[in-house]
Amino acid sequence: MKNIFLTILLLISQFSYAKDYVLSLSQVEVSLNEKSYQLKSVVDARTEKANIGWVQKGLSNRKVFANFAMPFDKEIKNFLSNNLNTSNDVPAIHALVERLYVSEKTGFSKEWGYADLIVRFILQKDGKFYNLIRAAYQSEIRKGADITKRHPENIGNAFKACFEQLDSVDLTDTDQFEPFEDIEAITSAIDELVAINTEVFNSVKDGVYENFQEVLAKAPSYSGDLKIEKKERKQENWEGTYDLKVRYGDSNKKLKDIWGFAQDGVLYVKHLEFYFELIATEKELYFYGYGVPNTQAVNTGAIIGGAIGGGIAAASESARMKKQKIKYLLDPQTGGIMNSYNDSVEDK
Secondary structure, three states, X not given: OHHHHHHHHHHHHHHHOOOOEEEOOOOOOOOOOOOOOEEEEEEEOOOOOOOXXXXXXXXXXXXXXXXXXXXXXXXXXXXXXXXXXXXXXXXXXXXXXEEEEEEEEEOOOOEEEEEEEEEEEEEEEOOEEEEEEEEEEEEEEOOOOOOHHHHHHHHHHHHHHHHHHHHOOOOOOHHHOOEEOOHHHHHHHOOOOOOOOHHHHHOOOOEEEOOHHHHHOOOOOEOOOEEEEEXXXXXXXXXXXXXXXXXXXXXXXXXXXXXXXEEOOEEEEEEOOEEEEOEEOOOOEEEEEOOOOOHHHHHHHHHHHHHHHHHHHHHHHHHHHHHOOEEEEEOOOXXXXXXXXXXXXXXX
């Protein structure tokens, strides 16, 4: 009981006693769009507005909430205005940001940075408002020693991908869109709990998917043969499952920098350096995966015992994380991890 109490205090302290990490998009330069738009407004339509996610700080990778230097809508509007192709004689749009969430993931020698973005674009024309498209994307930085400083760049890349989706929409044919009197009427008419299209995931095409948008489009970047080696997992929580080593059939190279792959109609998500089967229901998109390593323990082992001590600590930490069976809930539009739940019973 005492150990549980101390663990809870530690988790609370990771957030409670740390100042927010402040991000700014003022120095981010990115070509957002091919077409030109007149940006009328940015609306903060997020459900949770206390922060824009979290980052990891220090040798212990302490979690710290992240926020913008300026108010959310002002920060985004300034960024978009500075990077959009625009003039007075182009379509007038409003950007409703439904989700912007940054996060990080740490392995033994790498860090990953994520920016999940969902933007609803609205066209204003002749006194009416048209709901155009709900664009979504997860931008990812997959390598590097200090991911935290690159979050502004990552957010910029996410906006670029969303505007590329907007560029594909024909804004001259407003008959295809339902007209509304104002923006509030659009937001109140939209059911935010969008049902997951399970058919997309249950009839997936075999191949390698570099990002989640390829999964939704059923367009793998590589659809050739794959070489797959299976090793049965011996951990108590993982009986009847396998760790997979996957290589390209034509080159025998390992799969790197990908979102996942599909084989025999089954979609596997890459989490750290491992693959886990994706499960899709009408309400949830998730997979069960290993826990994340405690890099502080590995760093401490290296400081005390040098390379050998660090190696021993890394092996011990790898064994610990593989005992865990964590449920990771994914965003059905970006493919990013929204939450996780520990279903395992660890050794005390």
